Amino acid sequence: MYTQKKQSLTIIVRATGEATTQVLVNQLELQLTAHDCLYVLDKEECFEDKLKRGFELAVREGKDFTVFIDADILIRRHALKKIKKLITKLEATDLGFGLRLWDRFYERPKFRGLHVYRTVLLEKAISAVPAPNLELRPESFTKQKLKEVGHAWRNDLSYYVAGIHDFYQKAEDVYYKFLVRSKRSEQDLKELKQKFRLAYDTDFKIALQGIEDGEKMTDVTNNKYLYKNNNRFKNLNLNLYYKKQSIDWIVLKKLIKYYYFNRLFWKSI
Known part of the structure; x- marks a missing residue:
């Protein structure tokens, strides 16, 4: 089992020119430990190629877990620390888990482009990535293929809302x-x-x-x-450019209005 004594991550930002890319990178840099590493994939390519390239990079880096974050996300102040804590809840065969973000357009918490993978299983994931334009949800397709061979994707680990999605976009x-x-x-x-x-x-x-x-x-x-x-x-x-607002404060205000301090509110913060 992964313990908090082995807390090192590869973090990979998947970018396609989003207005918030550099802000996200700055947020992540403030949360990195000496053992973490951060990469930005910003080549102009289809999503399937970027997905596969990210998996290959994660395998080469070789850390136990890899966090993929799309560049249309901004994260809360202690998001990486929370991720490291949640990793300890995974079963040994689990592929990984996702976290909810407050979605600007749906106006509620949704699972979006924040994915935490067990790196050793990404060798299998690479071969499961579909060819371009075959699947509308290539990453979900890849996760399903690994589920079929015994590696579950866990979206049930936490109600924690890790940040915001689709704010300040072009x-x-x-x-x-x-x-x-x-x-x-x-x-x-x-x-x-x-x-x-x-x-x-x-x-x-x-x-x-x-x-x-x-x-x-x-x-x-x-x-x-x-x-x-x-x-x-x-x-x-x-x-709609980001003006250094506290992401924690934005999320908190949205969650108060949405949950009215019920039990899910306390679980989501």
Whole structure:
């Protein structure tokens, strides 16, 4: 079993030009211990290639656990310390676990791009990554393949909300995210469209346009660079840049409003 005496992590940020990339890196650097290491993958490539490249890097680095964080996330002050504590709850055969983030557009805690993997199992994961454009959720597909051979993905370890997701993002990125979500989260579309139509926030209106445009398309791929030249919002400045607000305070305010101090509130902080 992994114990807190062996607390060293490889942290890999997966970036595709997000406005919050450097802020996230700065946050992580403040939380690193002397035994942790941090990498940023920011090459222009499809998600499947970035996923596989990240797994390969983690295996080469060789630490017991690897944390993958998408660059549209900002984390709380002690998030890495919490991750190290939660790792001790895993069974020896578990692949890893995810943590919830407060999602700007869903306006509730959701599992997003923060994944903690047992590094020794990533050799198997590399061969399970699907070829580009075959799966709408390539990382979930990969996890399912490993589950089939006995390595569970655990999203039941904690209600802790580790940070925020999709805040302060570029207009073009918001549009693309919901272009993809129109195909990937079809069960959510009615709720999202209703919410976005009532909203005054510009990024919510852009998200609605992404959904509506995506619904008119036959398919959408996991490579935002293919849509770069045709993105109708690529030159729009939302003025949503991060202003050094406390992520803990943002999360706390959202959770109080959402949970009203019930038992899940206390578990989520």
